[in-house]
Amino acid sequence: HQPEASDPELLTEQGHDNSTHINIDHAYYTSKIYGPGDAMGKELWVNIDETEEDEWKVFGVLSGTHRQAERVNLSFDFPFYGHILKEITVATEGFIYTGDIIHRLLTATQYIAPLMANFDPSLSKNSTVFYFDNGTALVVQWNQIHLQDSISLGTFTFQAILHTDGRIVFAYKEIPIDINDINTENHPVKVGLSDAFVVLHEIEQIPNVRRRTIYEYHKVNILKSKISNSTAVEMLPLPTCLQFSSCGPCVTSQIGFNCSWCSRLQRCSSGFDRNRQDWVDLGCLEERRDPRCLRVTDVANTTSHHLTHTTTLVMTTSMQQRTSSMTSTPVSKMSSTVTSPSTHSNTKSDERLQIGLLAGIIMMMVVMAAAVLMSVYMYNNPTSSAGLFFMERRPTRWPVMKFRRGSGHPSYAEVEAPGQDKDTAVSERRRC
Structure with missing residues (x-):
């Protein structure tokens, strides 16, 4: 992937004042970090209590659970790394998963993480994870939640806001300790974004089985040392190649x-x-x-014009032939009529084209009839060799796979919506 324009770790020793904001370019996003003394940091916080219920298009609560994730359908198209997302997955441990495949290893990549850590909302009745969608933004709030292995440290309250224009905001209201001091033994601690692509590989030893490999092509790391009470991070999407349609x-x-x-x-x-x-x-x-694609449109237009001109000439010649035939001399004098070689060749070509077209239509009808008969046969005889062959090779939504558990990446269980499929998968996570 392309390197980031500036390394965020280099900014940790530049002594920025907490009342000012820091701009960092991450190639796909530009992040702005607002300190506790910056009024913008407080303005970016969304006060749920002041939001009218009739403005909510989606509302949900994840509470009293540990390591749970829930699918949420968005009421708007959300651009993420240039891709349009129509649904996301909210996890209780301080992050949003953005991948298409629900699996047990959600913390590896494809996330939006205001503060990913080993949070456990089940430790307190006051702890909640809730979200609402007002049609232009989705707000997810982790409210008064404790770290599972450090409950005595206090509660954390923070938000992630996804805007319809692609902006992403992390807002922090209550952060009791330095994030760098959070234990990472049982769960990774991350602040930022990540995206990946999935590649399917055939497994030679096992026919009809494919392995999924996830490649993380980019991630945004936000400075953990800058996250504290009343701070905020605003990430603005930068242009990507995907926006061009020609x-x-x-x-x-x-x-x-x-x-x-x-x-x-x-x-x-x-x-x-x-x-x-x-x-x-x-x-x-x-x-x-390849700059030659710039000329594709011109070549196509020229070819189209040439074909139109040629077709017109052929039609004119044909009309002339038919007219000549209608006004020709009697049959006894036809031997003196001269036929040009090109006209004779065109006539034969037309006859061959008609014969080929007729043969193609007949062949298609035979194939369709055979397919219908075969379908009827397999329906009435499902245990036949043909029926078993097609059943074993029927298409499925996702190939059957399982993710290999890696150190530092805990498993998650999905809170499944009614009628929603859930799949597992086998994958290696690699950095490209």
Whole structure:
């Protein structure tokens, strides 16, 4: 992936005052950190008590549970790393999971984490994790929650706000200790964003089984030392290659990424996003930074004009032939009629085209009839060889997989909505 424009760790020793904000460029996002003395830090906090209930489109509560996650459908399209998300997963341990596949290893990557840690809302009746959606933003608040292995330290209260324009806000109301002092033995501690793409690999030893590998192509690390009471972090999305819908603007863009256009996908990309699998499988890597795609439209238009002109000429010739035939001399004198070689060739070509078209239609009808008969046969004889063959190879929503447990990445159970499928998967997490 592309390196970040500036390393946030270098800013820890520059002695910034808590009343000022810090700007950090992360390639995909620009983050602004507001200290406790900055009025903006307090303004970014959303006061739930002042929000009218009739403004909520979605409302939910996750309380009295530990290491639970719940799927939430958004009432708006939320852009994340240039991709549009229509649903997210809220976890009790201080983060939002943004991946498509629900699995037990949610803390590895693809997250929005205002403060990921080993929180346990079940330790106190006052601890809650709730969210609401007003149509333009989703607010998730972790309210008065304790760390499971350090309950005596006090409670934490903070928010994550996802705006319809792609802005992400972390707001902190109550942070009793330095985040760097939180124990990471039983759970990772993270503040920031992460995204990844998933690649499917065939397993040679096991037919019809594929392994998922997750590659984290980028993440944003927010300075933990800057997080305290009455602070806030605002992350503004930067342009990505995915925003371009045609070749010209894509390959000539100057946004800090090596954008290239893939004519097979009709998509602009740097090659590192959630659609990486399609980008590789369809050979888009060979088209990287190819300026010839700028001329594709012109060539297509020229070809279309040429074909139209040629068709017109053929139609005119055909009309002339038919007219000549209608006004020809009697049959006894037909031998003196001269037929040009090109006209004779066109007539034969038309006959062959008609015969080929008729043969194709007949063949298609035969195939369709065979498919219908085969379907009826398999329906009435499900235990036949053909029926078992297609049942074993029927498409499924997700290939069966399991994630390998890694150190520092605890397992999560999903709070499942009625009628919602839940899948597991096998994967290795690698950094590219």
